[in-house]
Amino acid sequence: MQKDFKKGFSDGIPIGLGYFSVSFGFGILAMSSKISAFFAWLISATNLTSAGQVAGAEIIAASGTLAEMILTQLVINLRYSLMGFSLTQKLDSSFTTPKRLLLAFGITDEIYAVAISQKGKITASYMAGLIVIPFIGWTSGTVAGALANQLLPEIIANNMGILLYGMFIAIFIPAAKKSKAVLVAVIISAAVSVVLKYFFPFISSGFSVIISAVIAAVICAALFPVKEEEEEL
Amino acid sequence: MSIIIYIAVMAGVTYLIRMIPFAAFRKQIKSRFIKSILYYLPYAVLAAMTVPAIFYSTGNLKSAVVGTVVAVVVAFFEKPLLIVALAAAASGLITDLII
Numbered sequence: 572m573q574k575d576f577k578k579g580f581s582d583g584i585p586i587g588l589g590y591f592s593v594s595f596g597f598g599i600l601a602m603s604s605k606i607s608a609f610f611a612w613l614i615s616a617t618n619l620t621s622a623g624q625v626a627g628a629e630i631i632a633a634s635g636t637l638a639e640m641i642l643t644q645l646v647i648n649l650r651y652s653l654m655g656f657s658l659t660q661k662l663d664s665s666f667t668t669p670k671r672l673l674l675a676f677g678i679t680d681e682i683y684a685v686a687i688s689q690k691g692k693i694t695a696s697y698m699a700g701l702i703v704i705p706f707i708g709w710t711s712g713t714v715a716g717a718l719a720n721q722l723l724p725e726i727i728a729n730n731m732g733i734l735l736y737g738m739f740i741a742i743f744i745p746a747a748k749k750s751k752a753v754l755v756a757v758i759i760s761a762a763v764s765v766v767l768k769y770f771f772p773f774i775s776s777g778f779s780v781i782i783s784a785v786i787a788a789v790i791c792a793a794l795f796p797v798k799e800e801e802e803e804l
Numbered sequence: 805m806s807i808i809i810y811i812a813v814m815a816g817v818t819y820l821i822r823m824i825p826f827a828a829f830r831k832q833i834k835s836r837f838i839k840s841i842l843y844y845l846p847y848a849v850l851a852a853m854t855v856p857a858i859f860y861s862t863g864n865l866k867s868a869v870v871g872t873v874v875a876v877v878v879a880f881f882e883k884p885l886l887i888v889a890l891a892a893a894a895s896g897l898i899t900d901l902i903i
Contacts, residue, residue, distance in 0.1 A: 589886040596889070610807050617815035622853055627814045634805065637813050644817040647853075650846040651818075655826030668827060675823035681885075729863040730871070730897040736858040737875040737892035739850040744879035746847055753847050760848035761855035768856050776857070783852035784845055791848075792840035 572665075572696045579700025586681045586701075587708030594709045596734030597624055598716020603732070604632035608717035615713040619679060619706065623647045625735055629776050639778060646781045654683040663692035670695040677702035680742070752795035760787035862896050866903055871896035 594615055601611035606628055618624050626643050629635075655678050666674070674695060682701055686693055720728050747754035763783040767774050774782070862868045875892035883891075 589884070592886055593889060596893075606807065610811065614811055614814065617811060618818050620818055622850060623814070623818055626853065627810070631807060631810045637805075637809070640810060640813050641817050644814055645821065646845070647849050648818050648821045649842070650849075651822045652825045653842055655822050655824075656829045659826060659829055671827040672823060675826040676819060678822045678826065726900050727897060730867060730893050730900060732861040732863070733858060733868065733871045733875075733892045733896055734889045736854050736861055737871070737889035738885045739854045740858075740872075740875040740892070741879045741883070741885040741888035743847045743850045743854075744876055745882045748880060748882075753844065756844040756848045757851040760851040764852040765856050780849060780852045784848035787848035787851070788841045788844040791844040792837055795840070796836050797840045797843045 572694070575694045575696040576700035579697040580703055581700075582685055583682070583701045583704040586685065587704030587706075589681070590705050590708035591712035591715070593621060593734055593738050594712035595716035595719070596731050596738075597621065597628070598713040598718070599720045599728055599731045600625060600716075600735065601628050601713070602717045602720040604628045606631060608714055611717045612710055612714050615710045616706075619676065619709055620648060620651075621735055621738060626776070626780060633775060635775055639775060642778070642781055646784060650680070651678050651683075654678050654680075654687075658683060658686060661687060661689075661693055663694050665695040667695075674698050674702070677706070679705065681705065752791050752797075755794070756787045756791040759790055760784050763787065862900075864896075864900060867896035867899040870899040 597615065598608070598611050601614070602608070606614070611628075614624055614627065618627070623644050626647055627640060630640050630643060655675060658678065662671075677698065682698075682705060686698060686701060689697070716731070719731075723731075743753070743757050747757045760783045763786050764779055767779040767782060768776075771779075858872050859865060859868045862871060871892040874895040875888050878888045878891045
C-alpha cells in the first residue's frame, strides 16, 4: 500500500511542476480580474481545474449570474465525468465508496491520463499519491502568480497572461492534427466564439463558450459520429 | 454577490461532475450520438475559450498574435503542455521588448 502511494507520488511530480507554472498564469489572471490572492488560492484549492477556473474568474469579474456559473462549469468540466467513468473500469477493490468520494476530487486531464495509462488495475493508495504534488503545485503556483503580479514588471506579468491559453492550444492542436473531425470542431467553435464576441457583445463570455462549443460538438457528432476506438478521451 | 458564494457554487458543481460517475456509474453510455458529442465537446470548449480571448491576454495585440502563432506551431510538433505555454509567453515578451 505504501509502495503504491510512493509510486503515485513520484508519477505526480512532473504533473505538479507543469501545474505550478500554468496556475501561475491563473494567479495573474485572477489578480487582473480583481480577485485577491487568498480567493485565487481558495478557487484553486477547491476546483483544481484550469479552463473552468479561468471561465469562473471571468464570471466573478463580470458579476455574472449563478446560473451562468453552474452552466459554464458543467459544460467546461463535463469531460471529467467521462474520465471518471472511464477510470471506474480501472479501479481495484481498494476503491471503497468513501475513497471514491474523496479521490474523485483529483480527476484532472493529466492525472486521468497518467492513471489510465498504468498497467492493470490501480489502487486507491496509488491515486492518492498521484494527486498530492499536482495539488500542491496548482495551489502554490496560483498564490505565487497572484503575488508576482504585484512584483513583476508589468511587461512580464502581462505576457504571463497567455500561459493558460498556450496550454489549451497544446491540448487541442495535436488532437486536431490527428483527427479532421476534431479540427472541424475546433474551427467551428472558434468561429462561432468570434462571431458572438463581436456581433453579440451582450452575450457574456461564459455563455459564449457554452453556445460555441455545443454548436460545434453537435454538428461534428452528426457529421462524424465516433467509432468505438475513438471514444476514450 | 459575495465571492464566497460564487466559489462555493463553482467548486460544488465541479466536484459533483467528477464524483457522480466516478462513485456511481456502472454502465456504458449507449447512444453513439451522445458519445460523439461528449468526444468533441472538450476540444470545442478549449477552442472557444482560446479564440478570441487569447488576443487580449497580454494587453497588447502584437505580442498576443506572436505568442499565439508560436504556441500553435510548437503544439503542432506535440511538445509538452508546459513547453507550449512557456514558448507562447516568452515569444510575446520578446516581441514587447523589441517593438
